[in-house]
Amino acid sequence: MQVRRQLLRPAVRLRRSRSVATGVSERLWLFDLDNTLHDTSHAIFPKIDHGMTMAVAEALNVDVDTANRVRSLYWKRYGATMIGMVRHHGVDAHEFLHRSHDFDVGPLVRAEKALAHKLRQLPGRKVLLTNAPLHYARAVLARLGILRQFDSLWAIEHMRLHGEFRPKPSPALLRYVLAREGVPAHRAVLVEDTLANLRGARQAGLRTVHVYHPGTPFSRGRTQRPSYVDLRVNSVSDLLLRRRPLRG
Ligand SMILES: [Mg+2]
Numbered sequence: 001m002q003v004r005r006q007l008l009r010p011a012v013r014l015r016r017s018r019s020v021a022t023g024v025s026e027r028l029w030l031f032d033l034d035n036t037l038h039d040t041s042h043a044i045f046p047k048i049d050h051g052m053t054m055a056v057a058e059a060l061n062v063d064v065d066t067a068n069r070v071r072s073l074y075w076k077r078y079g080a081t082m083i084g085m086v087r088h089h090g091v092d093a094h095e096f097l098h099r100s101h102d103f104d105v106g107p108l109v110r111a112e113k114a115l116a117h118k119l120r121q122l123p124g125r126k127v128l129l130t131n132a133p134l135h136y137a138r139a140v141l142a143r144l145g146i147l148r149q150f151d152s153l154w155a156i157e158h159m160r161l162h163g164e165f166r167p168k169p170s171p172a173l174l175r176y177v178l179a180r181e182g183v184p185a186h187r188a189v190l191v192e193d194t195l196a197n198l199r200g201a202r203q204a205g206l207r208t209v210h211v212y213h214p215g216t217p218f219s220r221g222r223t224q225r226p227s228y229v230d231l232r233v234n235s236v237s238d239l240l241l242r243r244r245p246l247r248g
Pocket residue numbers: 032033034035036192193194
């Protein structure tokens with residue numbers, strides 16, 4: 001673990017963990033961002049799609065069709081286009097992430113109302129865990145008025161193990177995040193719209209909440225709850241009302 005600590009960049013810590021201070025392990029809520037805390041499919045995913053294609057086209061000096069093929073290949077293989085671009089083309093990760101997410105999220109963010117109030121009702125600490133870049137995640141949380149609800153932010157930039165990017169659904173990443181947050185897996189819950197990430201979380205021993213969003217790939221037609229999902233909800237409000245199976 002000591003070696004991993006040296007190789008992984010620390011997440012952005014917004015507040016000191018109370019469990020570190022008291023020695024008592026609180027419930028830890030790990031929240032995904034896109035299509036979990038806000039409706040990204042509504043207007044933001046098309047912007048990211050366009051920005052990502054243009055970032056690939058410019059970095060490789062190829063046309064849009066070729067850039068789209070490359071994007072699709074790396075996204076499927078590595079879970080994030082940026083990882084393939086760094087590994088195979090030596091692009092700078094920070095530059096690429098800024099170019100691909102270079103737009104004002106303000107007018108595009110759509111989410112359920114009173115999110116800050118709802119998150120405060122959930123007992124325990126909250127941490128953001130997103131495969132998106134940090135500057136984008138911060139901007140969305142600020143726009144939603146919920147940045148202060150999170151103790152720390154884990155974005156794609158922080159997900160490096162042994163020099164390699166390991167985003168969700170890597171169980172090794174999840175175990176590392178829990179070690180850094182000082183919480184045992186059985187006290188942690190991943191709240192997330194992507195089923196593959198929930199499967200990875202279960203492999204690491206976490207409890208899991210599937211936030212159903214019709215715009216998330218592979219979520220359509222999934223009426224049954226997979227065995228690795230403890231609870232299936234439609235929103236944070238729904239989670240507040242139905243979290244009883246997660247108690248204990
Ligand atoms: Mg998501």
